[in-house]
Amino acid sequence: MKPQSMSYLTGEGLKNVWVNRMMSLASVGVLIACMLLIGVAVAFSLNVDKSLGTLQEQNVVMVYFEDGREETANLQSIDEIQHMDNIKDAVYIPKEEGLRAQLEQLGTEYEAIFSWLEEENPLPDGAMVTLSDLSEYDATYNALQALPGIKNVNGSRDVAMMVTTVSRIIGLAGFWIILLLMLIALVIIANTIRITIHNRRLEISIMKAVGATNWFIRIPFIVEGMALGVISGVLTTGLLYLVYSFATQSVNKYYPGQLELVPFRSFYLNLFGIFIAIGLFAGVAGSLVSLGKYLKREGSAFGAIH
Amino acid sequence: MAVHCPLIAQEGVIITGSLTQNPLQQPLGELPVIEFRGVYKTYQNGTHALRDVNLKIYKGEFVFVVGASGAGKSTFIKLIVREETPNAGAVSVNGFKSGAMTRRDVPRLRRTMGIVFQDFRLIPGMTVFDNVAFAMRVVGASNFDIRKRVSSALNLVGLGGKARSRPNELSGGEQQRVGLARALVNNPSLIIADEPTGNVDPNMSYEIVELLTEINRRGTTVIMVTHEHQLVRDFNRRVVMIESGSVIADSAAGGVL
Numbered sequence: 001m002k003p004q005s006m007s008y009l010t011g012e013g014l015k016n017v018w019v020n021r022m023m024s025l026a027s028v029g030v031l032i033a034c035m036l037l038i039g040v041a042v043a044f045s046l047n048v049d050k051s052l053g054t055l056q057e058q059n060v061v062m063v064y065f066e067d068g069r070e071e072t073a074n075l076q077s078i079d080e081i082q083h084m085d086n087i088k089d090a091v092y093i094p095k096e097e098g099l100r101a102q103l104e105q106l107g108t109e110y111e112a113i114f115s116w117l118e119e120e121n122p123l124p125d126g127a128m129v130t131l132s133d134l135s136e137y138d139a140t141y142n143a144l145q146a147l148p149g150i151k152n153v154n155g156s157r158d159v160a161m162m163v164t165t166v167s168r169i170i171g172l173a174g175f176w177i178i179l180l181l182m183l184i185a186l187v188i189i190a191n192t193i194r195i196t197i198h199n200r201r202l203e204i205s206i207m208k209a210v211g212a213t214n215w216f217i218r219i220p221f222i223v224e225g226m227a228l229g230v231i232s233g234v235l236t237t238g239l240l241y242l243v244y245s246f247a248t249q250s251v252n253k254y255y256p257g258q259l260e261l262v263p264f265r266s267f268y269l270n271l272f273g274i275f276i277a278i279g280l281f282a283g284v285a286g287s288l289v290s291l292g293k294y295l296k297r298e299g300s301a302f303g304a305i306h
Numbered sequence: 307m308a309v310h311c312p313l314i315a316q317e318g319v320i321i322t323g324s325l326t327q328n329p330l331q332q333p334l335g336e337l338p339v340i341e342f343r344g345v346y347k348t349y350q351n352g353t354h355a356l357r358d359v360n361l362k363i364y365k366g367e368f369v370f371v372v373g374a375s376g377a378g379k380s381t382f383i384k385l386i387v388r389e390e391t392p393n394a395g396a397v398s399v400n401g402f403k404s405g406a407m408t409r410r411d412v413p414r415l416r417r418t419m420g421i422v423f424q425d426f427r428l429i430p431g432m433t434v435f436d437n438v439a440f441a442m443r444v445v446g447a448s449n450f451d452i453r454k455r456v457s458s459a460l461n462l463v464g465l466g467g468k469a470r471s472r473p474n475e476l477s478g479g480e481q482q483r484v485g486l487a488r489a490l491v492n493n494p495s496l497i498i499a500d501e502p503t504g505n506v507d508p509n510m511s512y513e514i515v516e517l518l519t520e521i522n523r524r525g526t527t528v529i530m531v532t533h534e535h536q537l538v539r540d541f542n543r544r545v546v547m548i549e550s551g552s553v554i555a556d557s558a559a560g561g562v563l
Binding site: 002004005008019202203205206207208209210211212213216 | 387410413414415416417420421423427429431440441443444445446447448449488492
């Protein structure tokens with residue numbers, strides 16, 4: 001295609017956004033609603049992920065060594081644990097340190113009462129092990145238990161399972177919600193383009209009669225669809241910024257120091273990219289879907305225009 | 307090999323030149339511009355639109371196609387512009403053969419012809435100039451060429467002074483002349499006029515046919531479908547009469563209207 005044709009067709013496509021401004025407005029409005037929902041779903045999922053991540057990091061497994069083992073043997077075991085699958089970190093806690101930590105937890109008033117324990121420390125040497133992926137909790141737990149010199153392994157299996165389940169549900173629900181909203185966006189754009197085609201069937205019939213290729217006819221519609229998608233993407237990012245700022249202010253006001261939302265600046269560029277991608281995809285796919293059937297009918301060059 | 311036809315050049319000067327590539331890559335010589343050989347067309351609803359049509363139209367001819375409504379005239383035109391394909395037989399137009407054409411060839415075929423519609427088919431939101439220019443934009447002409455040739459085409463149909471008018475500011479006859487300018491602006495070797503006088507008053511009808519005659523005199527083949535028998539008699543050109551899907555008379559073959 002010649003450059004002058006390309007610039008003419010692009011101009012026509014952009015002009016159509018304005019010519020069909022009521023339809024464009026309706027499409028942009030519904031697209032913004034869809035994308036805003038997608039944005040809220042993404043922002044919610046990011047914040048839940050962050051909270052679950054914190055919970056996951058706190059969910060450690062305590063490994064206790066058999067009594068009477070040499071410290072060098074324990075440190076060897078720690079090294080072995082660190083090289084196991086699904087282990088993020090393993091910190092050795094000798095029994096003296098363990099007791100000190102316990103006494104500190106009890107507070108100063110009980111410290112004197114239990115000070116005799118320092119003479120006959122009943123605690124075993126242990127290690128605090130952080131897992132990488134809580135969904136692999138059972139397998140990792142069993143592997144730790146099976147290591148030589150290990151007396152027992154203590155962990156919060158219920159918390160691990162809860163975190164895993166919530167995380168999976170949110171991931172799955174987010175995926176389907178976003179997919180559904182994307183489909184809605186696609187249908188909306190396709191519908192707008194279909195109406196544009198109906199309004200412009202006279203031009204299309206003339207184009208076909210004078211020998212326009214199907215691509216020549218398609219390009220302005222694709223450009224129109226893409227423009228609607230990009231406009232919606234830009235406006236949605238702006239709107240989401242306002243909504244998110246309001247949410248952040250409310251959280252800071254009502255839960256000061258307890259809840260901290262992921263900052264907007266840390267994800268808005270990715271989200272903007274997603275919005276533009278959705279808009280462009282919906283624009284291109286919607287135009288092609290709508291035009292496909294119409295252009296297949298060779299009859300439109302001479303067919304009656306009503 | 308190229309088909310020779312009149313070209314619209316700067317300032318309304320008509321020159322002769324080559325335009326259209328013959329996809330057969332062989333000299334057309336005495337080959338007809340349009341040839342129907344044993345053509346049958348039956349639509350999916352069972353209507354037999356054309357039956358065993360055999361016809362040859364040569365370069366530079368002016369042919370009236372007449373017949374009652376539903377006789378098969380529109381199907382005849384649709385087969386020429388490749389809106390329909392024959393169920394049996396073969397149609398050849400400007401070297402494009404119905405049996406050998408692909409979808410990609412359809413725009414190429416249509417660029418070798420200009421079509422004039424009964425309902426004018428002008429875009430209301432565009433000026434007269436833009437309506438004519440539209441046909442050139444579709445084929446990727448430069449702005450420079452568009453300015454030159456659109457003005458020439460409008461001068462040829464006597465509307466040089468109305469380039470900035472909108473279609474609704476023109477009479478029916480003037481609108482049809484814009485349609486004619488649009489059909490001519492890409493220098494086609496063949497003009498298909500589908501009842502071009504159907505929506506204009508009788509006086510204007512004569513002007514339109516006179517314009518078509520003038521275009522034909524300069525070498526362009528013209529096929530005009532019409533109901534108006536008086537017009538056909540007055541202009542005394544070849545007449546093909548279609549009835550119930552068959553060619554029942556062809557003045558070139560000794561038939562009479």
